[in-house]
Amino acid sequence: MNDLNIGVIGGGSWGTTVASLVARNAPVTLWARNPDTVREVNERHTNETYLPGATLPAGLRATNDISDAVCNADVIVMGVPSQNFRSVLEQVRDHIRAWVPVISLTKGLEKDTNLRMTQIINEVLPGHPAGVLTGPNLAREIMAGQAAAGVIAMDDPVINQALQNVFKSGLFRVYTNEDVIGCELGGVLKNIIAIAVGMGDGLGAGDNTRAALITRGLAEVTRLGVAMGGQAPTFAGLAGMGDMIATCTSTQSRNRHVGMELAKGRSMEDIVNEMFMVAEGAKSAPAVMALAESHGVEMPIASDVYRVLTGETNARGVYRGLLRVSAGAESEPG
Ligand SMILES: NC(=O)C1=CN([C@@H]2O[C@H](COP(=O)(O)OP(=O)(O)OC[C@H]3O[C@@H](n4cnc5c(N)ncnc54)[C@H](OP(=O)(O)O)[C@@H]3O)[C@@H](O)[C@H]2O)C=CC1
Numbered sequence: 001m002n003d004l005n006i007g008v009i010g011g012g013s014w015g016t017t018v019a020s021l022v023a024r025n026a027p028v029t030l031w032a033r034n035p036d037t038v039r040e041v042n043e044r045h046t047n048e049t050y051l052p053g054a055t056l057p058a059g060l061r062a063t064n065d066i067s068d069a070v071c072n073a074d075v076i077v078m079g080v081p082s083q084n085f086r087s088v089l090e091q092v093r094d095h096i097r098a099w100v101p102v103i104s105l106t107k108g109l110e111k112d113t114n115l116r117m118t119q120i121i122n123e124v125l126p127g128h129p130a131g132v133l134t135g136p137n138l139a140r141e142i143m144a145g146q147a148a149a150g151v152i153a154m155d156d157p158v159i160n161q162a163l164q165n166v167f168k169s170g171l172f173r174v175y176t177n178e179d180v181i182g183c184e185l186g187g188v189l190k191n192i193i194a195i196a197v198g199m200g201d202g203l204g205a206g207d208n209t210r211a212a213l214i215t216r217g218l219a220e221v222t223r224l225g226v227a228m229g230g231q232a233p234t235f236a237g238l239a240g241m242g243d244m245i246a247t248c249t250s251t252q253s254r255n256r257h258v259g260m261e262l263a264k265g266r267s268m269e270d271i272v273n274e275m276f277m278v279a280e281g282a283k284s285a286p287a288v289m290a291l292a293e294s295h296g297v298e299m300p301i302a303s304d305v306y307r308v309l310t311g312e313t314n315a316r317g318v319y320r321g322l323l324r325v326s327a328g329a330e331s332e333p334g
């Protein structure tokens with residue numbers, strides 16, 4: 001057992017899953033805002049709302065009191081959606097000890113500021129090392145005991161290696177990477193491409209179409225990621241291509257699900273109203289478009305998705321457009 005105390009913040013699908021993984025290696029306290037979730041985790045070792053059918057480790061303790069999860073923690077792991085990240089981190093700030101590293105699990109950008117979650121950590125908790133744990137990691141599949149691999153990224157290689165030991169297990173292989181920006185953006189930007197793939201799949205597109213969307217999607221994600229300071233090889237790794245493949249092809253993906261529902265001609269408002277889990281791609285799309293524009297990067301697939309999300313056009317309309325567009329060189333946008 002590792003002697004670091006870990007505080008995981010957020011009792012949804014991924015926060016609960018990561019807390020369960022870490023509980024094999026170190027003492028963990030999971031903070032959830034919902035007292036029913038806390039009771040269920042502590043008494044029945046389940047979180048049926050977010051992880052139906054999964055049994056959580058008996059040693060995983062949950063709390064409704066954020067100071068209980070934070071004040072003795074040597075590492076804080078943030079697993080709340082991007083639009084709530086800052087406000088929850090401000091609650092963490094009231095209890096966190098000096099220099100404790102903060103790891104984001106969140107794959108989104110903050111609305112209006114367009115900031116990445118590690119940038120928010122730097123703003124709210126200056127001096128605390130900030131990193132991300134990311135990769136092709138669908139929560140329910142990991143809880144079902146399927147092997148997976150992820151990446152832990154942080155500027156400081158010594159802390160990064162210590163954290164690798166906190167998260168890794170026989171079923172969860174964790175690689176280190178020092179490219180925080182690239183790893184973080186890989187996880188964020190693939191979500192909008194997964195919506196595009198969901199729209200295609202919902203309209204009955206074939207395997208060739210899906211492969212073309214994923215490949216061209218990865219090309220535009222890489223262009224923006226590199227323009228924002230990420231390293232190109234990161235986008236060919238687990239945080240980039242790996243997560244892109246998992247999210248774009250899995251029936252478990254919430255982002256792909258949004259695309260499938262859009263393909264039925266439903267409005268975004270309707271779809272979101274009946275989802276209780278987060279689909280970060282839809283929330284982050286305006287920020288992605290703003291960043292693409294400010295960096296002078298063309299993202300034809302993402303901008304088509306954005307036009308569907310805003311109701312300017314529909315899935316069928318952009319699909320027809322895709323077939324009409326003439327192709328140039330593979331190294332160029334379009
Ligand atoms: N699920 C997955 O497979 C993976 C998800 N991720 C990323 O992890 C992040 C979290 O996603 P995920 O766990 O799936 O989301 P879910 O929708 O499953 O759960 C969201 C959780 O956040 C909590 N929450 C929301 N707002 C607040 C708030 N203001 N204060 C406190 N808690 C809040 C919810 O609490 P309540 O129940 O009370 O509403 C819930 O516990 C996302 O950015 C996602 O992209 C990354 C990898 C895999």
Ligand SMILES: O=C(CO)COP(=O)(O)O
Pocket residue numbers: 107135136137138139194243246247252253254255256278279280
């Ligand atoms: O990021 C994920 C898998 O790596 C989860 O994707 P969804 O949010 O689309 O379910």
